[in-house]
Amino acid sequence: MLGMYFLFIPTVYRTARSVYLFFVLMMIVHGCIQGIDAFAEDKNDYLTALVQSAREKRLEDKRTWKILLHYEKAGSGVESLVDDQKFFLAPDGKKNPQAELEATLASFFQQENNSETEHPQCRFIARYTWLKEQLSIDEARLPRVACTKWKEALASMNPKSAVLVFPAAYGNGPSSMFGHTLVRIDSNKRSELLSHAVSYAAYTEGNGGLAYAFKGLFGYFKGYFSILPYYEKVTEYNNIDHRDIWEYELNFSQDEVLRMVMHVWELKDIYSDYYFFDENCSYDLLYLLEAARPSLKLTDKFRGKLKFWVIPTDTVRVVKESGIITKVNYRPSQATRILFLASKMESAHQDVAVDIIKQKTTSQTVLTMELAPEDKQQILDLAAELLQYRFSRKEIGKEDYQKQFLAALNARSTLGASSADAVPVPSTSPDQGHLPDKLSVGAGYRTGSSFTEISWRPAYHDLMDPDGGYVEGAQINFFDLCGRYYFNEEKARLQSFRLIDIFSLATRNKFFQPVSWKVNVGLEQELLADGKEHPIGRLNAGGGVAYTNRILGTSYLMLDADLIAGNVLRDDFSFGIGPSAGILKKLTPSWKLNLVVQSIFYNLGDEHETYKATLAQSITLNTNNTIDVILSREKTFHQYQSEAKVSWNHFF
Amino acid sequence: MKKVLVIAVMSVLFVFVVSSAFAAHKKTSSTSVASTSGRAHKNTGCGLGTMLWEGRANDSSLFQAFQMTTNATSFNTFAITTGTSECDQPSAFVKNDRLNEFVVANMDNLAKDIAMGRGETLEAFAELLQIPVEKRAEFYQKLQANFAKIFTSENVVMADVVDNVVAVSKS
Numbered sequence: 143m144l145g146m147y148f149l150f151i152p153t154v155y156r157t158a159r160s161v162y163l164f165f166v167l168m169m170i171v172h173g174c175i176q177g178i179d180a181f182a183e184d185k186n187d188y189l190t191a192l193v194q195s196a197r198e199k200r201l202e203d204k205r206t207w208k209i210l211l212h213y214e215k216a217g218s219g220v221e222s223l224v225d226d227q228k229f230f231l232a233p234d235g236k237k238n239p240q241a242e243l244e245a246t247l248a249s250f251f252q253q254e255n256n257s258e259t260e261h262p263q264c265r266f267i268a269r270y271t272w273l274k275e276q277l278s279i280d281e282a283r284l285p286r287v288a289c290t291k292w293k294e295a296l297a298s299m300n301p302k303s304a305v306l307v308f309p310a311a312y313g314n315g316p317s318s319m320f321g322h323t324l325v326r327i328d329s330n331k332r333s334e335l336l337s338h339a340v341s342y343a344a345y346t347e348g349n350g351g352l353a354y355a356f357k358g359l360f361g362y363f364k365g366y367f368s369i370l371p372y373y374e375k376v377t378e379y380n381n382i383d384h385r386d387i388w389e390y391e392l393n394f395s396q397d398e399v400l401r402m403v404m405h406v407w408e409l410k411d412i413y414s415d416y417y418f419f420d421e422n423c424s425y426d427l428l429y430l431l432e433a434a435r436p437s438l439k440l441t442d443k444f445r446g447k448l449k450f451w452v453i454p455t456d457t458v459r460v461v462k463e464s465g466i467i468t469k470v471n472y473r474p475s476q477a478t479r480i481l482f483l484a485s486k487m488e489s490a491h492q493d494v495a496v497d498i499i500k501q502k503t504t505s506q507t508v509l510t511m512e513l514a515p516e517d518k519q520q521i522l523d524l525a526a527e528l529l530q531y532r533f534s535r536k537e538i539g540k541e542d543y544q545k546q547f548l549a550a551l552n553a554r555s556t557l558g559a560s561s562a563d564a565v566p567v568p569s570t571s572p573d574q575g576h577l578p579d580k581l582s583v584g585a586g587y588r589t590g591s592s593f594t595e596i597s598w599r600p601a602y603h604d605l606m607d608p609d610g611g612y613v614e615g616a617q618i619n620f621f622d623l624c625g626r627y628y629f630n631e632e633k634a635r636l637q638s639f640r641l642i643d644i645f646s647l648a649t650r651n652k653f654f655q656p657v658s659w660k661v662n663v664g665l666e667q668e669l670l671a672d673g674k675e676h677p678i679g680r681l682n683a684g685g686g687v688a689y690t691n692r693i694l695g696t697s698y699l700m701l702d703a704d705l706i707a708g709n710v711l712r713d714d715f716s717f718g719i720g721p722s723a724g725i726l727k728k729l730t731p732s733w734k735l736n737l738v739v740q741s742i743f744y745n746l747g748d749e750h751e752t753y754k755a756t757l758a759q760s761i762t763l764n765t766n767n768t769i770d771v772i773l774s775r776e777k778t779f780h781q782y783q784s785e786a787k788v789s790w791n792h793f794f
Numbered sequence: 795m796k797k798v799l800v801i802a803v804m805s806v807l808f809v810f811v812v813s814s815a816f817a818a819h820k821k822t823s824s825t826s827v828a829s830t831s832g833r834a835h836k837n838t839g840c841g842l843g844t845m846l847w848e849g850r851a852n853d854s855s856l857f858q859a860f861q862m863t864t865n866a867t868s869f870n871t872f873a874i875t876t877g878t879s880e881c882d883q884p885s886a887f888v889k890n891d892r893l894n895e896f897v898v899a900n901m902d903n904l905a906k907d908i909a910m911g912r913g914e915t916l917e918a919f920a921e922l923l924q925i926p927v928e929k930r931a932e933f934y935q936k937l938q939a940n941f942a943k944i945f946t947s948e949n950v951v952m953a954d955v956v957d958n959v960v961a962v963s964k965s
Contacts, residue, residue: 332927333918336896373900373918381903519910526906533843540843544948547842547902551909555941559911559934 185251188283192247195277202239206272206436210405212414212429213239214441223426225364226412231262247273254287264289268404268433292407299338299369300329301399304434306390306427306467307339308458309379310572311613323424323454325431326372326389327403334389335373340406342367342426344416365416365426367409380475382534387473388572390458392466398434405433424457431461438464453601455611458573474565476534480527480653482565487520495524496652498550499532505546505553515557522554528653568610575611576765576793578602582624584770584789589782590630595637595789597624605645605726606734606760606770607793615647615688615696615726622664636677640664647698647726649690658688658698670710671750671779678708684722695727695735704742711748718744718751732762752778766793840881840898840951842905884956893922897952904955905945911938923959936963 201207211229213220222229222236229235231249235242246269249262263270264287273279305326324341328334344363379385394402414426428440443460444452461467474482484492494511497503498521508521529550533543580599586592599622603612619640626637641663648656662682667675686700700722707715720742727735736758744750754776761769768791775784878894897904900915907913911934925933937944937959944950944958 331921333914333921335900335914335918336892336921371895371899373896373915377899377903523910526909530902530906541948544842548905548945548948551905551945552942555909555911555938559938562912 184283188280189248189251192277192279193244196243196247196273197240199276201273201276202243204276207239207243209429209432209436210269210272210408211235211239211242223414224409224412225415229408229412231266243273247277250279250284253285260291261285261287261289263287264292266408267292268401268408271401271404295407296403299327299403300331301327301403302330302396303328304392304394304399304402305337305471306392306431306458306461307375308388308390308454308572309383309385310388311616312383312385323427323457324375325402325427327369327399335371335376337372338369339372339375340367340369340427340430341375363416364413366411366413367406367426369406376473380473381530384475384477384531384534386475386478386568388458389471389473390461390467390573391469391471392431392461393468394434394466402430402434405430424454425452428457428460431466435466438466440464453578455572455575456578459577462573470571472565472567472571476527476531477654479565480524480531482563483520483524483527484653486563487517487524491517491521492524492652494521495528498522498525499528499538499546501546505550509553509556516561519554519557519560522550522557523560526550526554531653570610572611574765576603576608579794580604580607580791581794582770582789582791584787586772586785586787586789588628588785591628592630593626593628595624595626595787597622597637597789599623605647606736606758606768607791608732608762608765608768610765615649617643617645617647619643626667635667636665638664638666640666647688647696649688649696651690657685658700659683659685660700660702668706668708669752669776669778669781669783671781673779673781673783676708676710678706678711680707681705686722694725697723697725699723702740702742704744706744713747715747716744716750717746718742720752734760734762736760750779752776767791768793840878840901840953841949842901842945844898844901878952881951882953884953884960886957886960890922893919894952894956896922897955901952901955905941908934908937908944909941911935933963940965 196202207213208220212223214223216237219237220239224230224236227236230242230245232238232241232245235245246262246266249266250270250273252262254261259265263284267289274281305328307324307326309322322341324339326334326337326339328337331337342365344365376387379387425441425444428444432438432440440457440460444456484495487495491513494503494508498505498508505522505525508518511518513521526547529538529543529547532538533540533547538546578601580597582597582599583595584597585594599619601620602618603616604619605615605617620642622638622640622643624637624639625634627634643662643664645660645662647658648654650656660683662680664680665677666680668678668680670676682702682704684700684702686698688696688698690696701719702722703717703719705715705717720740722738722740724736724738729735737756738758739753739755741751741753744752754774756772756774758773759771761771763769770787770789770791772787772789773785775782878891878898881894881898884894896919900919903913903915904919907916907919916934916937917930920930920933940962943962944955946954946958
């Protein structure tokens with residue numbers, strides 16, 4: 143109509159054309175605005191439809207959603223273990239799975255801004271992928287998002303398969319016995335070192351000491367997930383901490399591994415309060431495995447149990463029971479490799495390697511010695527490994543190390559390739575060792591009366607327990623509780639309570655010279671001046687040396703300091719020091735013997751002396767059952783007492 | 795009073811014993827400054843004896859005692875690439891960050907494997923250099939025979955090693 147009008151009045155055509163164009167432009171603009179409105183309407187409609195559909199399907203109750211958000215039962219409802227508000231899109235998302243799910247859906251419709259913050263479609267890629275699947279979301283009706291950062295990370299990792307990694311305890315640090323677990327994500331690269339390791343660890347901000355322990359116990363540290371090249375983890379555990387690594391290959395498909403990596407991505411820079419005992423590395427890692435395959439019930443195994451801690455080997459066992467482990471690999475630490483290398487050599491050749499690191503001879507000299515080339519190889523291989531070992535423990539300065547290490551390698555490089563001997567895999571992997579809880583029932587006779595006793599120890603390993611799967615000579619008993627009933631008194635009493643009882647028996651040889659040590663804190667019945675036992679508090683610590691000998695087994699000598707306190711003592715306490723010596727010998731693989739003699743001279747507080755000899759024997763029936771036979775005789779305050787006891791231990 | 799004193803002494807002793815027991819396990823930072831000339835300050839941590847966890851904050855003995863299940867290393871979330879900006883870059887490669895990082899992080903083990911003519915670190919290195927599997931034995935042999943040309947001195951850094959390996963393998 144307008145056009146016709148303009149045609150009929152040509153005189154005003156020019157002006158009219160401008161007006162016409164203006165109108166057209168207006169219409170286009172209006173159309174655009176209408177279009178935007180239509181889009182916004184469509185967005186709202188679509189979001190409403192998705193929310194409706196999600197409600198109908200009750201997606202917030204689905205296991206996958208619970209796993210992705212780390213929801214756990216709390217009172218009548220649920221609560222996420224994640225404490226970082228950034229992880230939730232709804233203000234009450236930590237406790238409200240439905241609100242979180244709907245806020246998540248809404249966030250997918252956000253327009254992408256060019257700031258550094260990732261779009262929720264990328265930031266929460268695992269949720270997005272799952273919801274898209276569940277609700278058949280039409281991506282064309284959502285804003286298009288590039289997810290550059292995620293795609294780059296994914297391309298770099300190229301996830302194909304996954305491995306659960308468990309670094310075992312460090313020989314002379316029983317507390318590391320609790321170990322750690324991480325997940326290795328393998329790509330199509332042949333070398334495992336080039337894979338990536340995902341682990342969960344506390345960010346400790348350099349705290350140390352008791353404040354550290356306190357914070358750890360009560361969740362004041364923040365735990366974060368991290369991804370590092372696997373070679374860094376191998377160096378850390380094998381070459382610096384000298385811990386053997388066990389690798390458990392998982393039967394996850396490529397898609398499942400991808401789901402796990404997506405979930406790891408969601409947890410990037412997100413913290414959860416870290417609790418040493420339960421919400422620790424090993425527990426949180428189980429969420430990753432569940433994210434890969436939501437039908438796996440791993441975290442559930444630890445819920446509702448009376449236990450208030452999660453030990454990494456327990457998590458390995460739970461994973462094993464779920465049937466997803468296909469293969470177990472062993473990666474020996476440098477210390478283990480050194481001992482293996484040395485075991486193939488003559489003692490005189492070992493001495494040459496030690497002389498090199500002590501700078502009594504040089505690597506170059508070895509080349510001129512009248513020895514077979516293989517012997518020279520072995521000597522220089524051992525010297526190089528020992529130099530690295532000593533440097534990792536700061537027993538040698540960096541400049542000395544660089545010079546000596548390079549000299550050894552220079553000499554070594556002229557001798558051809560080493561043989562490809564691999565360190566033999568220990569017959570028992572950590573998941574096959576005895577279980578950490580121990581229940582014992584026993585009976586015996588102590589001067590004057592027979593008795594029966596029962597004891598329970600929730601964790602972890604005693605020198606007398608079967609060694610398979612554990613580090614030999616590393617004892618750590620927690621919360622060891624023992625009650626006894628004496629028939630003549632017709633009275634039950636607390637025999638002992640050991641809050642913590644650590645004994646690290648680290649043998650010395652020409653390569654390593656560790657200090658053996660022990661710490662024991664608790665309550666005990668102690669023989670006192672009146673010839674009776676009385677409850678006392680005890681703090682005992684000691685240090686010394688241990689050696690291994692083919693005939694005697696492990697023999698050790700220590701100096702102990704002992705503080706006992708109780709109101710039956712004069713001055714309420716006694717403090718003394720004294721030597722102890724022992725022999726720990728495995729007579730057969732299932733028969734162990736420990737002979738200990740000990741004396742303490744208390745010269746502060748209630749002055750007295752004690753002498754005690756104990757012969758303990760343990761017979762292993764099977765992995766989780768042993769019989770102990772313990773004989774002892776002691777003299778305190780000129781009072782003598784003897785005891786004989788037989789007990790049955792069951793690990794569970 | 796005497797009691798308090800004894801308990802204090804005992805506590806100190808307790809801490810001492812635990813500390814000394816863990817002392818050997820300590821990783822105190824004692825970064826010695828590399829004695830190379832111009833490169834010195836820039837290339838620290840790019841040569842032999844680089845400890846990735848040097849000076850890690852939680853080194854105290856008690857930390858070790860209470861370490862248990864944590865294993866808190868340096869706070870380094872998502873270090874899919876750690877970067878080698880502190881190090882001189884090799885001239886032979888246009889850009890192979892993963893190779894460079896690998897060499898920086900594994901220099902000692904790489905040197906050891908090259909000298910011994912075999913090893914896992916050497917295999918990973920060859921893979922990053924995209925040496926075909928069938929040519930690796932020859933490659934390892936060549937590197938071993940030319941060890942002194944690759945690790946020219948104790949102050950050798952990543953850039954030298956990569957450049958030297960390329961030069962050797964072309965020869």
